[in-house]
Amino acid sequence: MRIVLDAMGSDAFPEPEVEAALQAHQLYGDQIILVGDIAILKPRLEALAGSNPPVQLVHAGDMITMQDKGMQMVLKARRDSSQTSMAVGIDLIKKGQADAFVTAGNTGGAMATAYYRLGVLEGVERPALSGIFPVKDGHCVVLDIGANPDCKPEHLAQFAVMGSIYAQKVLGVVTPRVGLISNGEEEGKGNQLVKETIPLIKASPVNFIGGIEGKELFGGEADVAVTDGFTGNVLLKSSEAVAKLITDVLRKELKSSLITMVGAALSRPAFAKIKKMLDPAEIGAAPLLGVNGLVFIGHGRSDARAILNAVRTTRQAVNAGLLEAIRQAIQSQLTLIPSQ
């Protein structure tokens, strides 16, 4: 397996990437291709792994930073001559020289670079950024979490198919339960978008369980939760913020007296479990589904462990044949419902 890792992605680049690349090669035996400024990368890599490191370097003299946005970012993403680490890295998978691309860089930049350089799978209207949320006793694939702030019913119906394939192939759920995020479970609830989406998902080849709310989502009653990129993003950010609020208040209160400090020390294993459950580094990266290639996007704050986990998540998708499976699912849906 050949995985391209953007060496210029994380906030602390390239240390986490270089370290994770070496660990991933050692753990999995995969060929890891680090893309970035070779003048920066080579000495770091050699310092860690000697003069003949087991990780391949590909030079990219430019990069998309967290400050890039608007037209400037689009140009960096789109231009044939672009030499950003994302453009060079994604071109490698486009040319078939690698199987997947992983970055912890600017999410908008990664989405734009993937979209313009790889294009979408035939029949896909919009790619969707997919978050793997921790829920009761497992995970739920939530999509879209930010690629498309405004969506049409047809987009959401495709997200249902792509999310279902992801849950099946990568998370190993035999018959994924697909829910549509709504303001109530009952039929008749929902905004206009939800109401128009329901018949389309019902007509598609997924195991649709209807409208779901937070309690079903976080209660582990769905394997896939479909929504527009605006709502999904609000859901993601709010969930993270509520978790942070609770853990911050708890931490502060536990430090407020000697007795509670002793209590906290004894309770440490329970807190460790919560911390692990809520840690985005456990999954490491979110797949951009629907583009013509495997692209995984991690958090800017990723450390080496997070990036190693991102590589692990990515290689599971490669091993599972995710791209081909989504291609076929979209194709067969197009065949089934030619009017769409």
Added chain:
Amino acid sequence: MRIVLDAMGSDAFPEPEVEAALQAHQLYGDQIILVGDIAILKPRLEALAGSNPPVQLVHAGDMITMQDKGMQMVLKARRDSSQTSMAVGIDLIKKGQADAFVTAGNTGGAMATAYYRLGVLEGVERPALSGIFPVKDGHCVVLDIGANPDCKPEHLAQFAVMGSIYAQKVLGVVTPRVGLISNGEEEGKGNQLVKETIPLIKASPVNFIGGIEGKELFGGEADVAVTDGFTGNVLLKSSEAVAKLITDVLRKELKSSLITMVGAALSRPAFAKIKKMLDPAEIGAAPLLGVNGLVFIGHGRSDARAILNAVRTTRQAVNAGLLEAIRQAIQSQLTLIPSQ
């Protein structure tokens, strides 16, 4: 002060309502008017408070249940002849025989009854259900949380004004910071609705701080958070569900060994603080802003304490002259921007 309390609202009606009515009278000296089936209410009230109870009873032979929906609910809400406790109670405030109405009943039923019987304040396009969210070091008024799943920019701009008045008058914030929930704080972020709403809020007489995400909302950086009723409802339900997931996992893990159980016992004061912070019963009820009367809607699961808190929240709004303040704010906005 005269407060009408729907005696048939909560899941466990009428016990919590009867108990809370007596407590509220005793605590605040207010005149509490319990509306519901007198054959049920009278014996309960007399059992608790003797043959001459300090709480007034008004008979209503019908009720809106949690099962009522669709056209049936609309008819119960709208008909002149309706004898539901909500219709009879809201008619009392309409006729000026009381200052505010509180219910822990069917939220949709309460909104519909208030909307049809009271109408909206002059110039208000849509009433908004407003949640008072616990955030870092305080509260944030989030609206709409479910009255209007589909909104126009003009609706959101009015929610900003009404929410700001609520924060000022009832929560005592001198210059409320008003944020618009978005998928990023930067200008240019947002779905179409957000982008079209921003200039309208900027032109309105509120202290607009721009787009906000979960971290600003729950980090206590806004006093008012404006959004459409679909997104607001998803936000509300998801936040509750994340909080429940975390506390459930923590509870389970703390019970998993003797040591963590001891730790949990010692840490109890910290957990109590979290529990209190997250408890919807602390506020008790959400105001329906924009209708021509003060209407507060509590959770179906309310117990007597929650309903007492709902009465306390409601009387704060009455004392603050909330209805008149919103009427004037909307009026002056209409004068300022006559094209709207």
